[in-house]
C-alpha cells in the first residue's frame with residue numbers, strides 16, 4: 647500500500663491563557679511507494695511523531711489529507727500497525743499470547759491464529775520463548791515480540807516510533823538486520839521515526855529530514871545501495887556524512903534538548919574522526 651501525505655498542517659492550541667497556538671507542521675507533503683522503507687529524521691520537536699500519528703489516524707491534521715492506498719485516513723485501521731518505543735507489551739500475557747492478541751481482536755479463527763503464531767515465532771527465532779512472560783525475556787526479545795505483534799494481522803503499512811531506541815548498540819544492529827529481513831520478506835510499506843543517522847541509512851530506501859521550521863522537509867534522500875547494506879562500503883559513509891551535514895543545518899537554529907545534545911555529540915564525533923591525527927581543534931557546529 648502506498649502512503650500519500652498531502653499538505654498537512656497541525657496546530658496545537660496554547661494551554662495557558664493568552665498563549666498562542668503552536669503550529670508544528672505547515673504544508674508538509676511526501677509520498678511513499680508500496681513496499682518502500684522510509685525514515686523520518688530530524689531534531690527533537692520538529693514534528694516527526696506528530697506526522698507519524700497523523701498517518702496512523704490517532705490524530706487529525708488541521709489541514710491537508712493523508713491517503714493510504716488512495717483512501718483518505720480518518721481513523722486508525724487494521725491496514726496500519728503502530729510500533730511504540732517502549733514496546734507496549736502486556737506483562738500479564740505470555741510471549742505467544744501477546745502476539746496472538748491482535749488476531750483475537752480481529753476474530754481470526756483459532757486454528758489460523760495458532761498457525762500464524764508458529765510461523766511468526768519461527769521467523770524471529772523465538773519459538774522456545776512462546777510461554778515466557780514478558781519480564782522473563784531480554785529487551786531485544788521484547789522488541790522482536792513487539793514487531794511480531796505489529797505484524798500479526800499482516801498490516802500493509804507499519805508505522806514505527808523509534809522502535810529500537812531502548813536497546814544497546816549491538817542489539818540495535820542485530821535488530822536492524824532482523825527488521826530489514828522480516829519486512830523485506832513481507833514487503834511491508836514502512837515509515838519509521840529515528841534520530842539515528844546510521845540506522846536511517848542502514849534501513850531506508852529514502853530518508854526524509856524534517857526541520858523545526860514547521861516540519862519543513864530539508865531533504866528527501868534516496869539511499870541507492872544494495873541490501874543487505876554493507877557498513878564498510880564508502881558510499882554508505884558518504885550517505886551518513888551527507889545526512890549528518892543536513893542535520894547540522896537543521897540544528898543551526900539552536901540546541902535545546904537532550905536529543906539535540908546527543909545529535910550534536912554524534913556530529914562532533916563524526917567530524918573529529920575525520921580530522922587528521924594531531925588536529926585537536928573542536929568541531930565548528
Ligand SMILES: Nc1ncnc2c1ncn2[C@@H]1O[C@H](COP(=O)(O)OP(=O)(O)OP(=O)(O)O)[C@@H](O)[C@H]1O
Nearest residue numbers: 658668670688689690691692693694695696697905
Ligand atoms: N498532543 C499535543 N498537544 C500539544 N502539543 C503537542 C502535542 N503533541 C506534540 N506536541 C508538540 O508538537 C511539537 C512536535 O512534537 P513531536 O513529538 O511531533 O516532535 P518529534 O520530532 O517527534 O520530537 P522527538 O524526536 O523529541 O520525539 C512539540 O513542540 C510538542 O510539544
